[in-house]
Amino acid sequence: MTSMTGYTADEMMTVTAARALADGMTCFVGIGLPSAAANLARATHAPHLVLIYESGTIGAKPDRLPLSIGDGILAQTADAVISVPEIFNYWLQPGRIDVGFLGAAQIDKHGNINSTIVGGDYARPQVRLPGAGGAPEIAASCTEVIVIVRQTPRTFVEKVDFITSVGYGAGPGDRERLGLRGRGPQRIITDLGVLTPDPRTCEFTMTALFPGVAAETVSQRTGWDVAIAAAPQAVPPPSPAELAALRDLRAASPGV
Amino acid sequence: MAEIVSLEEAIRSAVRDGDTVAMEGFTHLIPFAAGHEVIRQGRRDLTLIRMTPDLIYDQLIGAGCARKLVFSWGGNPGVGSLHRFRDAVEHGWPRPLEIEEHSHAGMANRYVAGAAGLPFAVLRGYNGTGLVSQTATIRQITCPFTGERLTAVAAVRPDVTVIHAQRADRDGNVQLWGITGVQKEAVLSAQRSVVTVEEIVATLDARPNAVVLPSWAVSYVARVPNGAHPSYALDYTVRDNDYYVAWDAIARDRETFGRWLDENVHHATAGSPA
Numbered sequence: 001m002t003s004m005t006g007y008t009a010d011e012m013m014t015v016t017a018a019r020a021l022a023d024g025m026t027c028f029v030g031i032g033l034p035s036a037a038a039n040l041a042r043a044t045h046a047p048h049l050v051l052i053y054e055s056g057t058i059g060a061k062p063d064r065l066p067l068s069i070g071d072g073i074l075a076q077t078a079d080a081v082i083s084v085p086e087i088f089n090y091w092l093q094p095g096r097i098d099v100g101f102l103g104a105a106q107i108d109k110h111g112n113i114n115s116t117i118v119g120g121d122y123a124r125p126q127v128r129l130p131g132a133g134g135a136p137e138i139a140a141s142c143t144e145v146i147v148i149v150r151q152t153p154r155t156f157v158e159k160v161d162f163i164t165s166v167g168y169g170a171g172p173g174d175r176e177r178l179g180l181r182g183r184g185p186q187r188i189i190t191d192l193g194v195l196t197p198d199p200r201t202c203e204f205t206m207t208a209l210f211p212g213v214a215a216e217t218v219s220q221r222t223g224w225d226v227a228i229a230a231a232p233q234a235v236p237p238p239s240p241a242e243l244a245a246l247r248d249l250r251a252a253s254p255g256v
Numbered sequence: 257m258a259e260i261v262s263l264e265e266a267i268r269s270a271v272r273d274g275d276t277v278a279m280e281g282f283t284h285l286i287p288f289a290a291g292h293e294v295i296r297q298g299r300r301d302l303t304l305i306r307m308t309p310d311l312i313y314d315q316l317i318g319a320g321c322a323r324k325l326v327f328s329w330g331g332n333p334g335v336g337s338l339h340r341f342r343d344a345v346e347h348g349w350p351r352p353l354e355i356e357e358h359s360h361a362g363m364a365n366r367y368v369a370g371a372a373g374l375p376f377a378v379l380r381g382y383n384g385t386g387l388v389s390q391t392a393t394i395r396q397i398t399c400p401f402t403g404e405r406l407t408a409v410a411a412v413r414p415d416v417t418v419i420h421a422q423r424a425d426r427d428g429n430v431q432l433w434g435i436t437g438v439q440k441e442a443v444l445s446a447q448r449s450v451v452t453v454e455e456i457v458a459t460l461d462a463r464p465n466a467v468v469l470p471s472w473a474v475s476y477v478a479r480v481p482n483g484a485h486p487s488y489a490l491d492y493t494v495r496d497n498d499y500y501v502a503w504d505a506i507a508r509d510r511e512t513f514g515r516w517l518d519e520n521v522h523h524a525t526a527g528s529p530a
Contacts, residue, residue, distance in 0.1 A: 031334055054360060055282050055435045067497050068333045070283020072490050075434045081465045084282055084307070084438045085368050088361040093380055116357075122390050128345040130331030130338075133308075137361040137381050166384035178383040179405060 005211070007238050009150075009191035011246060012210050014040060015238040017101070017148050017189045018246075025098045026050040028138050031069050033148045034101030036249065039065055043245045052097060054134040056082045065253035088134070092141050095181055100142030102185075104149045105129050106160045109203045109224045111167025111185040113139065113147065114160035122162065132164050139165035144186040151190035153223040168202035192218055193235060198227070208233035258428030258451070258474040263483075266450045266476035267293040270416045271302075278305040278367075278414040278446065279312060282437030283333060283495075286487035287420040288312050289480045290452050292521045295319045305412055307363045307438060311486070311503050314338040315521070317353060318513050324354040326412065328363040335500055339507040349510065357391055362409045366393070367438050369411035370445025376408045383407065417446035420484045421469075422492060424453045425460050428471035433463045434490030440467050443474065452480040454492045 010033070017037035021027060023046040029038045039062065042049045051060045055070040059079030066074050075081045082090075091097060106114035115135060119126030139145055145167075149155055167185045168174055175184050185204075188195040194208040206218050206228040215228050238246070261269070271277060271294055279287050291312040294302075301323045304313055309330040316322055318340030330341050344353035358366070365377035378397060382388050383405075388396075393410040419439045421432035430451045432439065443449045451469070456479050460468065481492075486499035506516045 055284070056437065057435065067495065068283045068500075070333075070435045070437075071495070072284070072434065072488065075284075075465075075490060081435060083436060083440065084360065085364040085441060088364050089368075089379070092361070116386065122386070125346065128330075128337075128342045131327065131329050131357055132359040132385070132387065133329035134360040136359045136385050136387070137379075140381065140383065162386045164385060164387075169384055174384070179380070180383060181380070 005237065007243055009210070011238060011243065013148065013189055013191050014246060015242045016194065016235055017146065018044065018242070020146055020187065020189070021046050021049055021099065024048045026052060026096065028052050028054070028092065028097045028100040028142055030101055030103060031066065032103060034103065036065055036246070037148065038101065039249055040242070040246050043249060044242060052087070052091065054084070054087060056084055056087045058082065058091070063252065065249055067253070088137060092137055095141055095143065097141070098143045100138035100145045102135050102138060102145060102147050102165065104147055104155065106155055106157050107147060107149060107167075107188065108157055108160045109226070110169060110171060111147070111188065111197060111202075111204055112160050112163045112169065113165040113167065114162045115164045116162040118161050135165040139167070139184070140180040140182060142182050144183050147185050147188045149188065149190060151192050151218070151221045153221060156221070157223040168197065171202050172200070192221065193232065203227070205229060206232060208235050210235050211237050258471045258477045260424070260426070260428055260456065260477045263289060263293050263452060263478040263480050266478040267297055270448045270450045270476055271297070271299055273299055274301045275415040276303040276305060276413075278412065278417045278442050280306060280417065280419055280437060280439050280442040281484065281487060282308065282435055284435040284437070284487060285420045285432060285439070285484050285489055286310060286312055287418045287452055287483065288485055288487060289483035290418045290420070290450060291316055292524070295321060295517070295521050305414055307360055308333070309338060309341060311338070311500065314340040314503070314507055315517070317341050317344050318350070318507065319517055319521070320350045322353060323351070324356065326356040326358070328358045328360045332500060332503060335504050339504070340513060343510070356393060357387060358394070358409065359387065362394065364438055366409050366412040367441035367445050369409070370413050371441040374411060376410050378406050378408055381407050412445055414442070414446040416448045416450065417442045418450045419443060420452045420480070420489065422453065422489050423455045423457050423460065424451065424477045425457055428474060428477045429460060430469040430474055430477065431460045431463065431466050433466040436465070436467045440469065443469055448475040450476045450478065452478050452483040454481055454483070454489050455479065
């Protein structure tokens with residue numbers, strides 16, 4: 001995977017997500033790509049990034065990637081360890097957290113996320129997924145949401161089979177009507193580039209591309225007729241320092 | 257006052273067929289040994305409550321102990337699906353599994369209401385999600401002071417809550433620390449409770465962030481060293497991450513799972529590590 005460019009698509013995606021986090025922000029982090037990105041940001045340009053995990057650790061400072069949301073290293077390095085009711089009620093719900101990082105099994109053109117079922121009906125689905133976890137309220141209450149997900153036509157669909165977490169609902173005005181206080185998903189970072197919502201329609205548009213990604217590839221790997229910006233921003237490849245920091249984190253974290 | 261008994265006796269006394277049972281522990285301090293004892297004792301028709309069903313409920317569901325699951329995230333953390341859970345929902349094997357599905361925020365608040373002796377809790381949540389129309393324990397409510405539309409979730413009131421903690425003293429006062437999740441609320445919302453502990457000590461010295469459950473708020477305490485395995489107890493054991501990875505292949509196939517269950521649960525003795 002690295003032979004042509006010296007880095008993988010996942011590394012490009014993780015580095016891009018890390019760059020989206022400014023120093024001093026508070027960030028609600030899930031395990032997997034979001035955790036890798038947030039820890040990379042903390043190891044590079046954002047040493048004062050506050051990492052919050054839903055297991056109840058605020059200000060965790062792991063020196064390797066945690067293996068689970070409840071990894072002991074999160075509790076041992078945190079500024080505070082609190083209960084699960086407290087993390088949702090006192091910290092997430094009132095809007096104290098700047099950025100929520102989410103993944104998705106399916107995401108639609110309005111940024112609504114499905115992590116519940118695919119196919120069939122709710123009572124007897126073709127595929128039963130893990131479900132909501134913390135995502136619905138993270139999507140509702142963080143000031144902004146960043147979604148990290150690999151771009152495939154199965155994942156990027158016209159309409160999700162189930163709305164687990166609300167993006168922009170059916171379009172403009174829906175978040176306000178539903179009383180959702182955060183601004184909603186501001187970008188979807190994929191292995192091809194970055195999509196951002198059109199301010200008029202709330203439909204996600206491909207506005208930045210990774211090096212070497214053709215517009216045609218974006219269309220092939222999106223399940224709706226996706227708009228691509230006339231002059232998409234070119235995302236710079238990972239710097240040697242970013243790549244080294246990410247690989248150091250991975251090397252310190254066997255099994256992640 | 258909590259009775260200090262064996263694991264076998266604690267489960268026999270506390271958990272009956274048809275009970276609503278909560279086993280909590282957010283990645284940390286998951287009461288696996290107690291779950292295996294429930295399987296060994298052959299309990300049936302349980303309504304299982306747990307925010308993150310995890311492997312422990314995959315095992316109970318696959319063993320046919322459960323008729324219903326109340327939950328908010330049912331996966332193998334960092335690995336993938338819970339295959340026994342999926343087989344039950346997708347194909348009704350080994351028996352159909354009714355589900356009652358929430359978000360983490362909703363489940364946490366349901367425990368808080370249960371612990372507080374209230375019929376429901378209020379939160380800003382679920383609006384616009386598909387869960388509202390699928391789950392009867394989620395309702396819209398209007399704030400009597402501001403008119404804001406909020407969400408009410410029904411309290412959970414388990415017959416029994418089971419947790420694992422680092423230690424208890426000889427009077428049965430329980431102490432846990434590190435990531436303590438929703439365990440205090442889960443114990444206080446239940447009629448009866450079972451706490452397995454790594455050790456029983458003469459006195460409980462102070463620990464940062466410790467939760468203490470007084471003996472009179474707990475029904476049974478049983479000493480089960482490594483009773484959270486493959487989860488962990490901070491300052492006592494480490495998480496067995498390889499077990500979580502290996503579970504995927506074991507649980508994927510009904511026969512492989514059946515053999516695993518025979519060898520590691522049915523033919524193991526109470527409290528031995530599986």
